[in-house]
Amino acid sequence: MNVISQNLALVRQRLREAERQAGRPEGSAGLIAVGKTWPAAALAEAYRHGQRDFGENYLQEALAKQDELKGLDIVWHFIGPIQSNKTRPLAERFHWIHGIDRLKIAKRLSEQRPDHLPPVNLCIQVNVSGEPSKAGVSLAELLPLAESIVPLPRIRLRGLMAIPAPVNDVEGQRRAFRILREALAGLGLAGVDTLSMGMSDDLEAAVMEGATLVRVGTAIFGGRA
Numbered sequence: 001m002n003v004i005s006q007n008l009a010l011v012r013q014r015l016r017e018a019e020r021q022a023g024r025p026e027g028s029a030g031l032i033a034v035g036k037t038w039p040a041a042a043l044a045e046a047y048r049h050g051q052r053d054f055g056e057n058y059l060q061e062a063l064a065k066q067d068e069l070k071g072l073d074i075v076w077h078f079i080g081p082i083q084s085n086k087t088r089p090l091a092e093r094f095h096w097i098h099g100i101d102r103l104k105i106a107k108r109l110s111e112q113r114p115d116h117l118p119p120v121n122l123c124i125q126v127n128v129s130g131e132p133s134k135a136g137v138s139l140a141e142l143l144p145l146a147e148s149i150v151p152l153p154r155i156r157l158r159g160l161m162a163i164p165a166p167v168n169d170v171e172g173q174r175r176a177f178r179i180l181r182e183a184l185a186g187l188g189l190a191g192v193d194t195l196s197m198g199m200s201d202d203l204e205a206a207v208m209e210g211a212t213l214v215r216v217g218t219a220i221f222g223g224r225a
């Protein structure tokens with residue numbers, strides 16, 4: 001378990017170093033710890049060492065961990081694929097939902113977000129690699145979708161998210177992240193300023209291109225259980 005705190009410290013070091021290199025303020029790249037397949041005890045260990053934002057991909061697994069970790073002031077991010085008939089628990093139990101790729105999902109979240117909670121934060125997933133098999137909207141679809149989401153009540157469009165196809169060279173990694181950064185700038189929507197991009201293997205490239213939230217699993221928790 002102790003290894004989680006060491007890994008977390010290393011990831012934080014990598015983020016601070018990348019921020020320095022990019023000339024960005026310290027702490028401007030936030031860290032989401034991605035706990036998919038890891039037990040609640042592993043998340044609790046990261047929490048004990050100051051981690052507050054956690055990301056999950058699978059709804060049932062996420063809800064079980066939320067129950068186990070009830071009472072901790074965790075910010076929960078859903079980063080997995082979204083089924084339109086499973087939006088209610090997302091609307092009720094998460095603070096952020098990153099994989100928005102159609103209006104129907106955003107509308108349901110808007111309708112199902114409980115009144116007593118603050119608006120749920122949404123990121124639109126963009127297919128920056130242009131692969132037909134990849135999730136996310138195309139650049140052409142992005143602006144109309146964003147403009148239809150913004151006016152919905154009880155949700156807040158915060159920015160964009162991407163999972164680029166893995167490439168080994170930093171230049172190639174940066175190219176994909178740059179597409180997302182430019183897409184966000186192109187929207188020109190006030191308050192829509194989040195770039196959710198970068199994982200264990202490419203977080204430096206993501207921070208260089210302006211990531212405000214990186215999503216890191218393996219480098220914190222180890223190889224998937």
Ligand SMILES: *Cc1c(COP(=O)(O)O)cnc(C)c1O
Pocket residue numbers: 034036057079080163199200201215216217218219
């Ligand atoms: C698993 C996952 C991550 C974390 O990936 P690592 O390579 O383990 O850091 C980030 N984002 C999404 C959407 C994921 O599914």
